[in-house]
Amino acid sequence: MSIQETLTLVAYMLAPAFFSLLGMAALGSPAIAVLAEISAKTRKKVLFDKYGQQTAGMGLILVIALILIYGASLGIALVRFPDLFQAYLTPGSAFFNGSVAFAVFVVAGLIYFTTWKRMRNAKAAHIALGLVATFAAITGLAIVVPAKLALNFSLTQPNGDVMTNTVILAQPMSAMYALLVLSAAAALGLAYILLRRNRDDYGRDYYNFAVRMASRWALLPMIGFLGCQLWLYSRLPADIQTLILGTPLAYVWVGLTVLGGLCGLIWLFLNRCESPLRFKGLAFLAVGLFWLLHALNATLFVNFMTMM
Template sequence: MRMEDIAALVAPDVLLPALGLAGLLLPGLIAMGAVFVAVLTAATYRKSSKVFADKLAKQMSEFGMLVLGVWLLLVSARWGLWIGDIWPVSEPLQRFYHLFFDIPGHVGMLAVLTSIIVARAWRRHKNGTAVHFVLGGISCLAWMAALVLFVAGWLEIGRFEGLAPKMDPLALPELLQNPTAWLIWAQGLFLALALAGGAGLLFLVARRNKEDYGRDYYAWAARTCAARALSSGVVQTLWGVAAFAALSLPWADMVLQDQSFWLPTALSALSESSALVAMLAFLFLSPLAWLSLVPLIKSQHPMRLKGLMLGHVVIVFLSLTVLVMTFHSLF
């Protein structure tokens, strides 16, 4: 790794588009992850801490709605600036808007609608019931379907030069047979959980005075969100490494080689990958994000560690930015 590679990573023409795309992805992933965190929390702690779990599930579903509103506003505003010839968008962002108005976007709007229904259900009935789990499960399935369609469609559009055609519903089964799409989908799913858990800490701080559920609840809720962010963050990092390796290794050449040459060939291919510097930055920032959560999980008064919560969110946003750079370099 040379200094020129590091300088190229932070060059304005590379860094600024990645920051912009990460800024649009961040609230969308948080909104999706909030639904999963709400459902998993209510289900996991249904017997041991049901009262606290129901309260946290309600707050996380409301948090998801708030972030969804911000995300849709950002997406609409950015699209308007592009259409009005005020601020042109990059090629990766053009792919997003192409999909946003196609089948993935339609499924995404269905996921948004189900999230709204789930949030209203928690607001009207604050005690977890089978209805909450059914509605939450439907919303999670809708979000998972939207995510895999966006990822598969993103990869498919990359094969076309110029304006890509609209998705053919009959071709979706073949489109979803791409294993790369499922690798990235799995990372995106756990990344959404990690982002929602980490950003949810700041939401708890903001809601503490308006919804005073007591010191014991907020201490429990903060530790629970931090633990969710930590576990999901570790998994999504491993999936990111797997996706990087799958996209960087010359599998066809390795199959034709003797097994004794596989390791040298793999190491050579990874070291020469154009996305190596960005991936190393991602692997440096991800453990920092994990370490920032450990004091929150161990503390008896985690709500006092507001600076650590904010620092965690900033680090995760930077890791998302270099992750965007990684995948952009690979395609």
């Protein structure tokens, strides 16, 4: 693949990467919100609770968007990929089991997000709902990521190679996306909180606190995501490693790593800054870089399907 073809593929991936990023933030939002709720209870600090409540507000919007995106993808699968659509409807299949996990996530998540105020005096039960939604989202990813790898490999490779290549990529990619949904939820949550500042006027002290917390919780999973890139590369066969280094795909991989590092530096700066609200534009810049990172990551995934 030439550099021009690679850039064209990256550009083609930008639109689906945008909607995928929204979906990832939806999946990770219960984890961030429940972490804040637990922190509020254990540290006796109401600012955590406000931050969790605002993250839950974003999560509600994104879960509704995710339902619409998921419905559209099923419609596309029905028309263009009838075998895949059938797999979603076949009890016991990985896609069916993953759909069940995501359904549990949606139900528990919607109840969790919409009952934040009503269950203020039943924090234990409310936290339990958030944990159910969180574990259902992670379980769904752990099921669907290997299933999608196996499906894509099966389209072009013999059965023996399908299992081998799926095993090579499944663990690092599942871990990578589990971390990425957490980082996406915190990063988009940071931008959402800043957009809501004029409507939800909780005071300057709260917003300085929320920007620092959101930045920290976006940064830590991103560090893990970058570590997964090294893990993924180390799992590839030696001939594939050599092939990647000799193609423009190497620039894609370096590019997404650099973008992840830039996002991390922005969040580290905001977390350590005395007055982070003075630099709120950096929060939106980080979201844009995150979007491009995800498009590059998708480009990498597509090329793996043809190279291995």
